[in-house]
Amino acid sequence: SQQGEEDPQALSIQEGENATMNCSYKTSINNLQWYRQNSGRGLVHLILIRSNEREKHSGRLRVTLDTSKKSSSLLITASRAADTASYFCATGWGSNDYKLSFGAGTTVTVRA
């Protein structure tokens, strides 16, 4: 079974709108990462947030982490057609753990 679960499974928005997707996980984590995957391509790392951080920004991306609720959200502001992709959250356990556990992803479609 997968550690993270993204919600919603799919999202369709107009260019210029904001896109928000959520990730819930089951066990304690050391960090949480978000990745983007364009159709037929590999995953691209977007942002990493550690368990002692609550919010992190990178360009048009904003990630929050609530460890008490075991959840994270990814906000993409002012979306562009190029943001059309699948987005995955991935959790890591600790310094002696090497495995990333991925959710099933949220598919985002940005309409021009």
Added chain:
Amino acid sequence: DAGVTQSPTHLIKTRGQQVTLRCSPKSGHDTVSWYQQALGQGPQFIFQYYEEEERQRGNFPDRFSGHQFPNYSSELNVNALLLGDSALYLCASSLWGRANQPQHFGDGTRLSIL
């Protein structure tokens, strides 16, 4: 600066056959992890190689094996292929390979089993 490269990009095999997939890590990286991604799903961790040894393994049978070479490149071998092995196989590299750092992924090998 070359990123992670994987070969081949596509492969078609039949049930019972064996396959070898290859990965060259990003320059400066010493760790390679392999993931299996079924259609519509997130990647599932197969195993990680560091210093030419398997360091951690996910929930995959012994039919899945690997190797890392002195130049840090890696191979994934799958024996006795099943229809359920059809998936995108992704290679990820990093320095030291810990799960608390970003992973750099290749574009994967699409394996189809007939």
